[in-house]
Amino acid sequence: MTVPLPPSIDQRPRGERVAGKVAIVTGGNAGIGRAAAELLAREGARVVVAARTAETGEETVQRIVAANGEAIFVRTDVGREDQCIALVAETVRHFGRLDVLVNNAAIYPRATLQETTIALWRQIMAINLEGPLVLCREAIPQMIASGGGSIINVGSGNAKGGAANLTPYSISKGGLWTLTRNVAAAFIGDNIRANYLNPGWNHTETEKQVQALEGHDAAWLAEAAANLPAGRTSDPSDAAYAILWLASDESSFVNGQDISTDGGTPGGASRAKRAV
């Protein structure tokens, strides 16, 4: 048996679990980011979709608006400090407050240690680690002004397990985990929570493109998914529901935690029959 998908976000009636909150979702133009943006909006949040690609980012906004939600798109390269600063400023200018930051945008080029040039390292660190750092720095004063906030950093199981062909990516996600713990400990007196989410192995469109480059076709992916303990890979909606919970006041005592929506791979990613 394959573990079933969570309830459909598209068909979900409107709710109020994050009503009144304003949320930034980076990388909100695709995959986990789009699912999280749409689910947060369905549950009453006003959402700022941040992404490098305007076309797909605007598409997320249109989908939210079509479902009677509220959202704006702010074109952002999170690898650029000035654009991160502008993102938070534009959010507060438009919506008047900031309550939730979902640091989801990331890149994951394959590279072993031997293949890791400093140019690649800096590119990955700029997007996967410096962006979240700057956004936390800029967002937290605004969250404090709004009475508190919740930061969700989308990380990876590779932060702890490592992966031979994802060396710089894995290290960036390890740094993100440490950033999470630091923020969690440093700002609790200001009612700021920070948590980390390992979303498991998602067959997003981007991931399929990367796998195709490695010669892994649809049949290979299907077999790899079937060999996972849950019988399927992660769906973006799996992570989105965890993000919703972490963004909401329901998780008010959850802080500095590492939560996985990976269908159960207790021995770590290496337990799955995933070729590396």
Add this chain to the structure above:
Amino acid sequence: MRLAGKRALITGASHGIGRAIALAFAHEGADVVLTYRARARGAEDTIAQIRGLGRRAFAIQAEMTNLDPGVVDTAVELLGGLDILVNNAGGARDGAFLDLTLDDWRYTLDLCVTAPFVLGQRAARQMVAQGGGAIINISSVHSTHVWANDTPYGVAKAGLNRLTQSMATELAHLGIRTNCIAPGYINIAETNEEQAQYDATDGQAAPWIVAQRTASPTEIASAALFLASDEASYINGQTIFVDGGLLHPAITTADYMKGSRARGEFSG
């Protein structure tokens, strides 16, 4: 309604965390069987509240250290099936390592890890027949953080985290998810006497907790609600800490860690 039509068995739900979980589940549409050991009034009050919400509710008196899987069978008969099991009942006979007796050890391990195994196995067999379900074990920060004088409890709760992983691994393909919640310090006091006891013991931890406060049982219940619901359909084998960030790292060698709990018995 996030648990509409679901049928849940929650152990140790006459007060505290268990009661909060039972009420949260019922608010979201679940029918509930709860177990209690000694607090009949708390159990009666809880099922009355649940029935007031228009849900079915039943209370079973059960001593978990009897390791009787029949508790699950009774719940299945009362509810016509079982979709959710919460192994919440817990407690300990803790004390200094040099003074512990084998009875202390057995009592605590029976209560905190063997009973969840026995009930979990019986419940999982029922869930297999139905096509799926969710099991939630209530662990503790003692499962990973060591305090002095907590040996049986800490070992039992570490075992419960690991039991969760084994069940998650073996039952995933059968449609059953198994997860664990590790609460930190919770104020479950309902009477003046309980409040005084809490103030004298766990309540003193608040200044050292990163959150600067202890938790309310409802904050554990909201995690259980999420894990029990289909929203968490891909979360399996996890132990989620609901501990307010627990203790400031700098105080892990403070006097508090050397003996937070005097020797004695407590029920969680």
